[in-house]
Structures are given as C-alpha cells and as structure tokens.
Amino acid sequence: MLRFLFKRLFHGLAVIWVVATLTFILLRLAPGGPFDRERKLPPEVLANVEAKYHFNEPLFSQYLRYLTGVMHADLGPSYKYLDRRVNQIIAETFPTSALLGLLALVFALMLSFPAGLVAARFRNSWLDRFILLAATLGISVPHFILGALLVWLFALQLGWLQAGRWDNAASMILPAVTLGAAPAAYLAALLRSSLIEALGEDFIRTARAKGLREGAVLLQHALRNSLVPVLTVMGPLVAALVTGSFVVEYVFAIPGMGRFFITAVTDRDYPLIMGVTLVYTTLLVAANFLVDLLYLVVDPRIRVY
Amino acid sequence: MARTTPQAGGRHERDPFLLCSFAVIVAIAVSGLLAPWISPYGAGGFEAQQILQTPSRTHLMGTDALGRDLLTRVLYGARVSMAVGIGTALIALVIGTAYGLISGFQGGNLDDFMMRIVDIFYGLPDMLIFILLSLLFGRNIGGLLVALGLVSWVRFARIARGQVLQAKKFLFVEGAKAIGASRRRIVLRHILPTIAGPLIVTLTFSIPAAILAESTLSFIGLGINDPYSAWGTSWGSLAQDGWRAMRTYPHMLFFPAAAIFLTILAFNTLGNGLRDRLDPRGK
Numbered sequence: 173m174l175r176f177l178f179k180r181l182f183h184g185l186a187v188i189w190v191v192a193t194l195t196f197i198l199l200r201l202a203p204g205g206p207f208d209r210e211r212k213l214p215p216e217v218l219a220n221v222e223a224k225y226h227f228n229e230p231l232f233s234q235y236l237r238y239l240t241g242v243m244h245a246d247l248g249p250s251y252k253y254l255d256r257r258v259n260q261i262i263a264e265t266f267p268t269s270a271l272l273g274l275l276a277l278v279f280a281l282m283l284s285f286p287a288g289l290v291a292a293r294f295r296n297s298w299l300d301r302f303i304l305l306a307a308t309l310g311i312s313v314p315h316f317i318l319g320a321l322l323v324w325l326f327a328l329q330l331g332w333l334q335a336g337r338w339d340n341a342a343s344m345i346l347p348a349v350t351l352g353a354a355p356a357a358y359l360a361a362l363l364r365s366s367l368i369e370a371l372g373e374d375f376i377r378t379a380r381a382k383g384l385r386e387g388a389v390l391l392q393h394a395l396r397n398s399l400v401p402v403l404t405v406m407g408p409l410v411a412a413l414v415t416g417s418f419v420v421e422y423v424f425a426i427p428g429m430g431r432f433f434i435t436a437v438t439d440r441d442y443p444l445i446m447g448v449t450l451v452y453t454t455l456l457v458a459a460n461f462l463v464d465l466l467y468l469v470v471d472p473r474i475r476v477y
Numbered sequence: 478m479a480r481t482t483p484q485a486g487g488r489h490e491r492d493p494f495l496l497c498s499f500a501v502i503v504a505i506a507v508s509g510l511l512a513p514w515i516s517p518y519g520a521g522g523f524e525a526q527q528i529l530q531t532p533s534r535t536h537l538m539g540t541d542a543l544g545r546d547l548l549t550r551v552l553y554g555a556r557v558s559m560a561v562g563i564g565t566a567l568i569a570l571v572i573g574t575a576y577g578l579i580s581g582f583q584g585g586n587l588d589d590f591m592m593r594i595v596d597i598f599y600g601l602p603d604m605l606i607f608i609l610l611s612l613l614f615g616r617n618i619g620g621l622l623v624a625l626g627l628v629s630w631v632r633f634a635r636i637a638r639g640q641v642l643q644a645k646k647f648l649f650v651e652g653a654k655a656i657g658a659s660r661r662r663i664v665l666r667h668i669l670p671t672i673a674g675p676l677i678v679t680l681t682f683s684i685p686a687a688i689l690a691e692s693t694l695s696f697i698g699l700g701i702n703d704p705y706s707a708w709g710t711s712w713g714s715l716a717q718d719g720w721r722a723m724r725t726y727p728h729m730l731f732f733p734a735a736a737i738f739l740t741i742l743a744f745n746t747l748g749n750g751l752r753d754r755l756d757p758r759g760k
Binding site for chain 1: 597600603605608609610613615697716727730737738746
C-alpha cells in the first residue's frame with residue numbers, strides 16, 4: 173500500500189516537472205515577447221532589459237535557473253508588474269480562487285447527491301426524467317452564458333443580488349452557482365447510473381431479502397458501492413473547476429488567479445503564465461493524490477496493493 | 478457482474494430525441510453553409526440609422542452597436558462554430574486513433590511509455606493547455622484548429638487503445654494472424670471496424686466540447702482575433718458584445734447565447750443517443 177502511494181507521489185512530481193519543462197519550451201518558441209512595443213526599444217535599453225531577466229544567457233542555463241527557482245518555490249519576477257514577484261501575485265489571488273472553487277464544489281456536491289439518489293430511487297418516474305433533463309441542460313450550458321443569464325435575472329431584473337462584487341457572502345452566490353452547475357449536473361447523472369448498476373447486484377437482493385427498507389438499502393448498501401466512479405471523476409472535476417474559474421472570474425470581475433492568468437496571456441507576462449500553470453498543475457496532482465487516498469478508505473479491495 | 482440492460486421499450490423511446498437533435502444540427506450546419514444566400518442583410522452591412530435596434534420585423538434579432546443585423550451575424554457565426562467543432566474533432570480522431578491503435582496493438586514498453594504521455598495530458602485542464610498553445614499557434618482559425626486538436630486527441634487515444642486490447646483477443650483477429658495477414662491489414666481491416674462505434678460516440682462528444690472551448694475563449698477575448706474573417710464572427714465574440722450591452726440591450730446577448738446553447742445541447746443529445754445504440758458498454 174505504501175509502495176502504491178509512493179509510486180503515485182513520484183508520478184505526480186514527474187507530471188509537474190514535465191509541465192514546467194513543456195511550458196518553458198512553449199513560451200520560448202512563441203512568437204512575440206513581453207518587451208515588444210509598437211516603437212522598438214533602443215538596442216542599449218533592450219540589452220539592459222534582457223540582461224536583467226537573463227535573456228542573454230544560453231537557453232539551457234535559463235531553463236536550469238528557472239527549475240532551480242521552482243524547486244525553491246520561487247517563480248521569478250513578473251514582467252508586467254515590475255515591482256512584484258509572481259509569488260506575491262499568486263499569494264494575493266490564490267485564496268480568492270480557492271474560496272470560489274470550494275464554494276462551487278460544495279454547491280455541486282449538495283445538489284448532485286440528493287438529485288442522484290432520488291433519481292435512482294424513483295427510476296423512470298417523472299422525477300427521474302426531470303432530473304436527467306436538468307442534468308443534460310446543466311452539462312450543455314457554458315459558464316459564461318449561465319453566468320450572464322443569472323446576472324441578468326437576479327441582479328438586473330429582480331435586483332436581489334449585486335453583480336461585479338466580491339466582498340460579502342451574498343456576492344459569492346451567483347459565481348459559485350455558475351461554476352458549480354456543470355459539475356453538479358455531471359455528478360448527478362454519474363451517481364444515478366452508478367447507483368442503478370449497484371442496485372442490480374446480488375448483495376442488494378440479499379439486503380432486501382433481510383427485510384431492509386428501500387431507503388436503507390440505497391443509502392447503506394448501494395451508495396457506498398457507487399462511490400468509486402464518483403471519486404474517479406474528482407480529479408477531472410477539479411480540472412473543470414480550474415478551467416471554469418478563468419471564465420467565472422472574468423464574468424463576475426472577481427480578483428482571482430484565473431483573471432490574472434488571462435491578463436498575463438494578453439500581456440505575455442511569461443513568468444506569471446508559467447507560475448499560474450504550475451500552481452494549477454500542483455493543485456491537480458494534489459487532488460489526484462487525495463483521490464487515491466480516498467479510494468483506500470472507500471474500497472477496501474484496493475488496499476491489497 | 479450484473480449489468481443493467483435497457484428495457485425493451487427504452488430504445489424506441491429515445492428515437493425522437495436522436496432525430497430531433499440530428500435535425501437541429503443539420504439545420505444549423507446548413508444555415509451556416511448557406512449564410513451568404515439566406516441572410517437578410519450583407520455580412521459587412523453597417524447602417525448608421527439602424528444602431529441598437531431591438532428585435533422587430535425588419536431585424537428579427539435586432540441590430541448591434543454598429544447597426545449590423547444580428548440574425549445575419551448569428552448565421553455567419555454558425556460557420557465558425559461548425560468548422561471549429563467538426564475540424565477539431567476530425568483532427569483529434571485521426572491523431573488519437575492512430576496513437577491508440579499503435580500503442581494498444583504493440584503493447585509492452587512502447588505502450589507503457591505512450592500511455593504515460595497520454596496520462597499527463599489527460600489530467601490537465603483543456604483550456605489551460607489550449608490557451609498556452611494558442612500563444613504559439615496564433616489566434617486565427619487554423620491555429621485554433623491545431624491547438625484544439627492537440628488538446629482533445631488524448632480522449633480518442635485512450636478509447637482506441639482500450640478497444641484494441643479487447644479486440645486483439647477476438648478469434649477472427651487470431652484467425653487473420655494465423656493465415657498470415659500483415660499487421661497493417663489486421664489493424665485496418667479487422668480491428669478498426671470493430672472499434673468504430675465507441676470512436677464515433679467520442680467524436681460526437683468532441684464536437685460540442687470544441688465548440689464550447691472556442692466560444693468560451695472568444696468570450697474572454699482569447700479566441701479568434703480576426704475581425705475581417707470571411708468566416709464570420711464567433712458566437713462567443715457576439716456574446717461578449719452582448720454581455721457588455723446587456724444592461725440596456727439584452728437581445729444582443731440572448732440570441733448568440735441561445736445559438737451556442739442549442740448547438741451544444743443538440744450534439745450532447747445526439748451523443749447520448751448514439752452511445753445507447755453503438756456503445757452499450759460505455760457509460
């Protein structure tokens with residue numbers, strides 16, 4: 173079991189290294205640089221700027237310098253915000269994004285579990301059909317459309333909530349719902365089909381034969397055995413929350429990491445792009461590692477490893 | 478292991494959805510193709526007197542801040558979405574299937590190595606890789622196709638490999654080997670046709686994913702950056718214009734948003750229907 177965890181941990185570190193390397197290569201290959209201006213900089217100035225950021229060194233030593241920095245958790249200076257380092261920018265914006273992602277995840281779990289359980293319990297009823305329909309709609313609606321419509325309805329038409337703020341609990345409702353809707357829909361559909369499959373198993377018949385109520389059969393026997401597929405998608409789910417956070421933070425003008433990432437791409441602020449990419453990758457690797465640990469809790473058969 | 482099988486009536490019940498979604502997709506594709514002929518106004522028509530009209534009989538979807546007919550712009554936008562969606566999915570299908578076939582058929586160390594690479598890409602958020610790649614390939618429709626294709630091939634690779642591993646055990650494959658068929662022939666003539674179903678299903682789901690990615694990128698201002706493209710303007714860019722004007726002219730947001738939503742929904746519904754028919758094992 174320990175060997176299994178070590179293997180996963182090593183694999184995760186390898187992923188981070190590959191991503192760091194690929195991002196570095198990609199950004200060096202990309203046409204146009206952060207210091208390109210409409211009017212060309214005088215060559216002496218350009219040389220000074222390049223010396224400051226070590227552009228004049230051979231590519232490989234730049235790469236080594238960058239990797240050494242990453243290993244010391246130093247992501248370098250921002251090219252755009254001259255007085256700040258990437259670490260600072262991420263430290264300031266990460267908590268906002270993390271809070272948004274967490275709220276969205278909580279919303280998704282709170283909506284999808286009851287929905288999936290009800291749909292599986294009353295399979296093929298109108299309630300089940302309604303939940304499936306809602307799930308299909310939820311999977312198909314892009315974040316920016318849902319966000320825009322929610323703002324239009326609740327902020328502009330009804331005036332219940334304000335948009336474009338991020339300071340109190342009420343201002344976080346719409347962004348969290350926007351970001352969590354698609355994962356909620358996906359999880360509900362997945363849990364439903366997973367439960368229905370579990371309900372066809374022999375041990376369910378045994379449980380029913382013992383005279384257990386249907387609710388107890390569902391919650392105590394079927395649910396636990398349906399959790400593995402749900403856990404499996406938790407990794408991709410975190411990825412989806414990350415991707416969605418770019419858009420949601422853009423739509424709702426939330427000062428999070430995703431918003432900075434988008435402006436960094438427009439500004440070609442390479443260290444910031446690489447820094448945010450690495451933070452996201454680390455987050456995903458950590459999420460997947462956590463999922464591996466949870467597997468051990470949920471499914472004892474995996475502990476044999 | 479007990480497996481839930483669809484009830485006898487289940488298959489026929491889904492037919493209307495399948496047909497409906499297919500009809501919607503054909504309608505959108507045709508209106509995109511025929512945009513120059515069926516649009517009520519010219520693609521580049523600016524009318525100073527017709528700025529920001531709400532929907533009316535002359536302008537069914539209203540006009541934008543430059544007096545351009547929104548229905549015309551939405552029809553032209555269908556070209557961008559369809560081209561990006563189908564183009565990306567086909568690129569990903571070819572790359573991913575070839576990769577998965579080789580990996581699965583060869584097996585051994587090569588398979589391990591190739592799947593390690595797939596695993597790395599598979600875990601990363603599509604949009605993140607895509608934004609990084611778009612820095613390299615530029616923000617035009619060609620660059621977009623390449624970048625999106627490079628992002629979505631891994632799904633095909635995984636499916637193709639998994640299917641090949643199963644198909645390799647089939648007797649007719651062993652039979653073909655026994656009579657001395659070449660590897661190329663076994664893969665192309667015997668294995669590929671048996672695994673086509675799941676690949677078609679994946680293809681159907683890849684199209685809306687690409688359309689979603691393209692419109693989202695255009696919405697946040699990182700998509701196709703070519704205002705005079707003969708293709709038309711992306712629905713995502715139209716929605717962005719609408720988002721800015723939403724307070725006073727919500728129609729500018731609603732129609733492009735509805736177009737995007739309807740297209741993605743139709744493809745997802747089609748994919749669900751096809752999966753039930755072609756790939757009963759898939760979830």
